[in-house]
Structures are given as structure tokens and as C-alpha cells.
Amino acid sequence: xxxxxxxxxxxxxxxxxxSMHAYAIQNAAxxxxxxxxxxxxxxxxxxxxxxxxxxxxxxxxxxxxxRVDDLKRALCAHVDLPSGHALMxxxxxxxxxxLLAMACDTPGASILAPLPGFVMYAxxxxxxxxxxxxxxxxxxxxxxxTAMVEAxxxxxxxxxxxxxxxxxxxxxxxxxxxRRLIAEAARFxxxxxxxxxxxxxxxxxxxxxxxxxxxxxxxxxxxRTLSKLGLAGVRLGYLLGPKALVDExxxxxxxxxxxxxxxECALFALEHAEVFAAQARQICQQRDVLxxxxxxMPGVTPFPSxxxxxxxxxxxxxxxxxxxxxxxLLVKNVSKMHPLLGQCLRLTVGTPTENAxxxxxxxxCL
Ligand SMILES: *Cc1c(COP(=O)(O)O)cnc(C)c1O
Numbered sequence: 497x498x499x500x501x502x503x504x505x506x507x508x509x510x511x512x513x514x515s516m517h518a519y520a521i522q523n524a525a526x527x528x529x530x531x532x533x534x535x536x537x538x539x540x541x542x543x544x545x546x547x548x549x550x551x552x553x554x555x556x557x558x559x560x561x562x563r564v565d566d567l568k569r570a571l572c573a574h575v576d577l578p579s580g581h582a583l584m585x586x587x588x589x590x591x592x593x594x595l596l597a598m599a600c601d602t603p604g605a606s607i608l609a610p611l612p613g614f615v616m617y618a619x620x621x622x623x624x625x626x627x628x629x630x631x632x633x634x635x636x637x638x639x640x641x642t643a644m645v646e647a648x649x650x651x652x653x654x655x656x657x658x659x660x661x662x663x664x665x666x667x668x669x670x671x672x673x674x675r676r677l678i679a680e681a682a683r684f685x686x687x688x689x690x691x692x693x694x695x696x697x698x699x700x701x702x703x704x705x706x707x708x709x710x711x712x713x714x715x716x717x718x719x720r721t722l723s724k725l726g727l728a729g730v731r732l733g734y735l736l737g738p739k740a741l742v743d744e745x746x747x748x749x750x751x752x753x754x755x756x757x758x759x760e761c762a763l764f765a766l767e768h769a770e771v772f773a774a775q776a777r778q779i780c781q782q783r784d785v786l787x788x789x790x791x792x793m794p795g796v797t798p799f800p801s802x803x804x805x806x807x808x809x810x811x812x813x814x815x816x817x818x819x820x821x822x823x824x825l826l827v828k829n830v831s832k833m834h835p836l837l838g839q840c841l842r843l844t845v846g847t848p849t850e851n852a853x854x855x856x857x858x859x860x861c862l
Contacts, residue, residue, distance in 0.1 A: 512622070519619075527826040528853060530844040533663070533694075533805050535726035537775045537847065547764050551757060560756045567759040570766045571734055575720075578707045582739040584746040587753045589693060589721040589733035590616055595748045596689065596717075596735075597624035600654035608653035610639060612664060612834035614691065617657045629653060633836060637665040637799065637807075641673045645680050652684045659691040661698055664830045664842045666801035668700055675705070675712065682715045687741070689717045694803035696725045696776040697783070706737075714738055717745075722762055724804055726772050730761045779804050783845045789855045795862050804845045810862060813839045819861025825854055 506514065522531055529536075539547065554563070564585065572583050586592035597607065597620040607621040611630035621628040631647045634640050639658075648656065656677065661668045678688050690702040706713045717737035722730060732754065735742060765772060783801055790798035790808050797809040810816045813831035820827055828842040845851065 522826060522828075524826050527821075527824055528846065528850050529826055530846050530850065530854060531826045531828045531842075532728070533724050533803070533844050534728045535724065535772075535775060535779070535804070536845075536850060537726065540771075543768065543771070547761065550760055550764055554756045554760050556756060558756070560752050560754060560759060563756050563763070564754050564759045567732075567754070567763050567766075570763055574766055574769070575703065575736065577736060578703075578710065580710065580739055581706075581736055582742040582746075583734055583736040584742050584749060585754045586733040586735065586749070587758070588723060588731040589691065589719050591753060592719055592733050592735045592745075593617060593620040594623070595745055596655055596687075597621055597626055598748050599745045600687070601626060602654070605654040606651050607655045607657070608647060608651060609657040609659075610644070610662070612830070612837050613657065614659055614663045614693075626654075627651075632834075633662075633665070635836065637662070637667055637836070639669045639673050639677070641676065644673075644677055648677065648680045648684075648686065653681075653686055656681055656686060656688045657691055658688060659693065660700075660702055661694050661802040663693065663803070664805070664807055664828070664833070664837070664840075665799060666694075666803040666805050666807050666842075667799065668698060668802045671700070671705070674702075678713065678716055685715065687715055687717060689719055691719045693719075693721050693724055694805075695720055696772070697780055697804045698802040700802070710738075717741060722765060725765070726775060727761060727765055730758050730765075732758050732762045776804075778848075779845050782848060782851050785848075786843065786845060786851050786855065790858075793859060793862065796858070806843045806845065807837075807840055808843060809838075809840050811839065812862075813841055816841060816858070816861045820854070820857055823853075823857045823861070825850075825857055827854075 577583055593616045601624050606627040606629055608629040609617040610633050618628040629647055629651050631643050681688050692701060695701055702718055706716060717735055719735050721733040786806055787798045790796045795811045799807045813829050817829040830837050830842045831840050
């Protein structure tokens with residue numbers, strides 16, 4: 497074959513992937529980072545030293561084994577796993593979202609979630625070749641029950657994702673509505689995945705429901721992550737639910753998806769759970785300080801939050817984002833993500849000092 501007619505190997509790369517943009521991560525060098533719902537507190541020097549020693553002793557020459565099982569057991573104890581339930585680990589929740597799409601990839605299967613929501617639900621569906629159905633929230637970011645029920649009946653999605661609380665709106669939805677949606681999905685055997693990435697900052701957890709009403713939640717899986725608690729760099733998520741269901745998803749997990757270093761870090765964090773719990777309490781207090789300050793600024797409307805972020809509408813989101821950036825503060829401009837988010841910024845709650853900087857800088861950026 498001549499040089500000119502040699503086909504490009506690109507022909508075997510899926511066209512939909514070639515048309516995609518890679519997940520964009522903002523460059524944050526030298527900035528106060530209030531864009532990604534990270535815990536702003538670093539480990540104390542004493543804990544850093546202890547963790548360093550622990551990690552140094554890890555058998556990195558071996559494939560992950562018993563230590564990962566130790567972590568699983570520690571997480572089961574941490575959440576007080578209800579009987580008849582099982583728990584599996586993911587390399588962050590993001591991996592679990594991919595595995596769930598893979599598990600449900602039958603002809604015609606689809607995935608449904610309210611919008612605006614976490615982008616990985618749609619991306620996980622798309623990459624697996626599943627159809628994604630987004631159902632708009634109401635203007636005040638509540639579930640549109642009528643539209644959700646209608647969409648469930650029409651599409652009978654394999655998976656319905658409900659982020660509790662939601663990202664980027666930060667609110668918890670009405671539990672009574674969720675109960676009815678779960679029952680609606682149950683009528684056709686649809687799974688409902690409650691995504692509790694922000695559980696450390698939330699006033700409610702669906703695990704309470706799963707524990708007290710196991711029959712009504714027989715089609716429900718619960719997903720959590722250690723990312724927002726303070727281990728975003730570690731990559732550790734977990735999925736729990738009725739054992740038979742979790743066992744099926746677990747078959748798809750790459751056998752060594754969680755490294756021994758991830759596992760050791762996560763075990764260390766669980767052993768020092770009180771340190772992270774205290775940080776979460778402080779972040780919740782700071783969230784209230786931030787919401788209060790935003791509410792007093794003319795032209796700024798903060799929305800209620802049960803997470804470590806605050807969604808706020810301003811008069812000109814781009815101008816505000818640029819102004820904050822010029823002052824060294826990086827937030828997330830979500831105003832183009834969905835029509836309901838017009839002129840909205842998502843502000844991650846930082847340390848008291850960082851939040852004070854944000855509160856001081858904002859009026860000049862409006
Ligand atoms: C951040 C986030 C996740 C992803 O968590 P990782 O464990 O870091 O992959 C999942 N769901 C929601 C709603 C999130 O906001």
C-alpha cells in the first residue's frame with residue numbers, strides 16, 4: 497500500500513469520542529482554590545508523618561490484596577452496613593458510575609437524571625453507548641415530580657441517578673418525592689442510585705431510609721466517596737446496596753482497581769475520622785457564614801446548601817468570575833452548564849481565611 501492510501505489508525509477510534517472534549521480541569525497554580533469542592537484543610541504535620549510511615553511500609557511490590565479487604569470491612573463498620581447489604585470499592589465514584597453503565601448495557605437501556613446535575617452520569621452513559629435522559633429541575637432546583645414520573649414511565653431507564661445533595665445546586669430534594677420516584681422505578685425494575693458525595697456536610701442521608709424501609713428500597717443503591725471529606729487526591733468511592741445487586745456490579749470491577757496506597761490512606765483517614773468530622777463541622781459553619789454574607793450583597797442570591805459549596809446567582813457571572821480570578825480566587829462559573837443556572841457561580845467553601853477573602857473581594861467583582 498502506498499503512503500498516500502495508508503488508512504489512519506484514527507478510523508478505529510469511535511467517532512463520538514473523536515468529537516468529544518476531554519474533561520477540562522482549570523489551572524489553579526497560585527490561586528485560592530474554591531472551584532472543586534475539595535476540603536481546604538491539609539493534614540497536620542504530625543498526621544503527615546504518621547501517614548508517611550504507614551505508606552512507606554506498604555508492600556508496593558505486591559498486587560493489592562488483604563489490605564483492600566481491611567478497608568472494605570472498615571467502611572462496612574463505618575457506615576454500619578445494614579444486613580443483607582454489600583459494599584464495593586471504586587477508584588473514586590467516577591469509576592463506579594462507569595461500572596454501573598457497563599452493568600446495565602442491554603439493548604435499548606437508558607440512564608436518567610435530573611438536570612442540572614453531575615456531568616459524569618451523562619458521560620458514563622454516553623461512553624457506554626447508552627441513551628441519557630435529562631429531566632430539568634424546577635426553577636428553584638427542586639425535583640419536578642410530574643416530569644420525572646412521566647420520564648420514568650416513558651423511558652423505563654435502567655438507572656436513575658439522584659444526587660443527595662445535588663451538584664451543582666447543593667440542595668437536598670424532598671424525601672417524599674424521592675420515595676415516590678423510587679416506587680415508580682420499582683414498578684419496572686429500574687435501579688435508583690442515590691449519590692451521596694456530599695454526605696459529610698449533609699443534614700440527611702438516604703441510608704436511614706434504606707435501613708428502616710429495606711423493602712421500599714430494594715431497587716436502591718447508595719454511592720459515596722471520600723473525595724469531598726478530604727481525600728480527593730486518593731480516589732476512593734464506594735457503592736452499597738442489596739447484596740445480590742452489588743455482587744453483580746462487583747464482577748465488572750477491574751481486580752486491582754484500588755491501589756494499596758489508596759487503601760492505606762483511606763484506612764488511615766477512617767482511623768482519624770474525628771479529625772475529618774471536625775473539619776466537616778467547621779466547613780458547615782463556614783458555609784452558613786458565606787451564605788449569610790452573600791445574602792446581604794445587593795445583586796447576589798445564594799441558594800440553600802447541604803454540601804461544601806454554595807450556588808449563587810449574580811448579575812453577571814462571567815464578570816464576577818473574571819474579577820475573582822484577577823484577585824487570585826478561583827471559583828466555578830456554571831452559568832453555561834444549563835439554562836436553569838443562568839448567571840450562577842458555584843463557590844466551594846474554603847478555610848475561614850479563604851472565605852473572608854472571597855467575601856471581601858466579591859462586592860468589587862459584581
Ligand atoms: C464529586 C462528585 C462525585 C465524584 O467523586 P469521586 O469519588 O471524586 O470520583 C460523584 N458524585 C457527585 C455528585 C460529585 O459531586
